[in-house]
Amino acid sequence: MATIALVHVTFADAAEAERIGSTMVAERLAACVTIHPPCRSIYRWDGKMERGQEIPATFKTAGIRAGRLRAAILRLHSYELPVIETTAAEVDASVADWVDEATH
Incomplete structure (x- = not known):
């Protein structure tokens, strides 16, 4: 067994998830991204209860590259x-070897 990092993020819509996911794979910060079906989120924001639809996505990357991936997603989100x-x-x-190779 070996270890990789899974980075989970929710996006406003499928287009944003696809755009950022494609960019992260193209820049070799993630080996792949799995974009999940829409989900309903309930959260508190600015003192109010909010509800909305979001698109969750899971990125697979090498543990040593997780920080760079997170920073890149944050810039584009x-x-x-x-x-x-x-x-x-x-x-x-x-699998860990493939993730490492894909993110070099």
Whole structure:
């Protein structure tokens, strides 16, 4: 087993998720991005309860590149305060090798 980083982000719409996801893969900051179906989010913002549809996405990257990926997403994201969560994930060594190769 080996470890990679999963970076989870929600976007305002599918076009933004696709644009940022494609950019991160093209710039080799992520090996791939999985764009999920829309979800409903309920959150508190500026003292009010808000509800809205968002598009979640999960980026796979090497652990040592997760910080650079997060910074790049933050620069391109439309939200004032995007939540960018990073989790370590155990994967087969061959998957970790592919992620490392794809993000070099």
